[in-house]
Amino acid sequence: MIQRLLLAGMLSGLVVALFAFAYARVYAEPTIERAIALEQGGYRDHAGVEEGPVSRSTQRNTGLVTGLAAYCTALGGFLAIGLAFLHGRLSVRPRSAVWTLALAGYVSLVLVPQLKYPASPPGVGNAETIGSRTELYFIMILASAICMAVSFWISYRTARRMRPAGSIAIGIAAFVTLALALMASMPAISESPHDFPRDLLLEFRAHAALLQLIVWGGLGLLFGQAAEYVAQRDRGMERVASHGMPNA
Structure with a gap:
């Protein structure tokens, strides 16, 4: 069962990564571009500016989707391992167990740390x-x-x-x-610099928080449903094995 749960968790992570990438590309990346423009001396278009070994174009496209895919796939795998550990130890359905793990993970690994140390855009710090x-x-x-x-x-x-x-x-x-x-x-x-626009800082942090909600919430919903299917399928196979194969 652990193999099927692990596969379901990682595939769920890949699907969630696509939604997270769409949100980050449309809403979060423009705030980063504005912050970079401020850091480099004013609001201007930096679409053609490439500094360092990796260009901004690569960072906000290939780099972003690759990073989110790796992050979400790993989280899906960890949720699957956690569910496999809890399976049979708690009298709850797999879907509820996944939701609980996702909520606990989001609160402890994202919400509490960001309440103390909020995310900051380029140019801050x-x-x-x-x-x-x-x-x-x-x-x-x-x-x-x-x-x-x-x-x-x-x-x-x-x-x-x-x-x-x-x-x-x-x-x-x-x-x-x-x-x-x-x-x-x-x-x-x-x-935070005194001259850094407060509305841009709050907008960046709001998008960072919403992106994490999409990742953890999406994994809870999608993998929760997939885990329920895997568990039901395994129970069906166990019933067939225990009663023997029906005669043709």
Whole structure:
């Protein structure tokens, strides 16, 4: 079953990557172009400007679709592995398990880190501190994932002594508490230039957040349905095997 789930998860990721690319290409990329224009000295068309080993044309087309495909395929594979681990351990349908995993992944790996360290377009932030800022962001992701794992463990342990709704509420409360403590303990970063347009900064961050919602939400919906089909097909095959092949 794990092989079929893995294949379904990765194929779902590829499909979601196409939708994510369409959104990013139409809505997110123009804000990046405007930010680059500001960084280089004013609003102007940079369609013909190519700097560095990879041109902007390649970055916003081939590079963008390749990166999203790799990202979404990997996420689909991780969701499939997580579902295979939970299969038989939780009394929920595969679709619900996928939705739960996708929601937990989005909240812990995307939402909480971006609330503390929001995405920034080109031209925002000191180039000399990019290494430390990247390190802090990945530490935030790892710590947030640990908080989510601890919250799941607490919810699982309390489920033995109370109703599911109560254990879920306790798990959510535990994660919120741990996440707030984590965000308060991590150092703040504020390097936005005073002359950088605030509307452009907010627009870029809104598109970055919506792009992640498309990826995680799309995977939850698409792979959730695919996982349900795989599980039903396996149950049907098990029933046929247990009763023997019908006579012709």
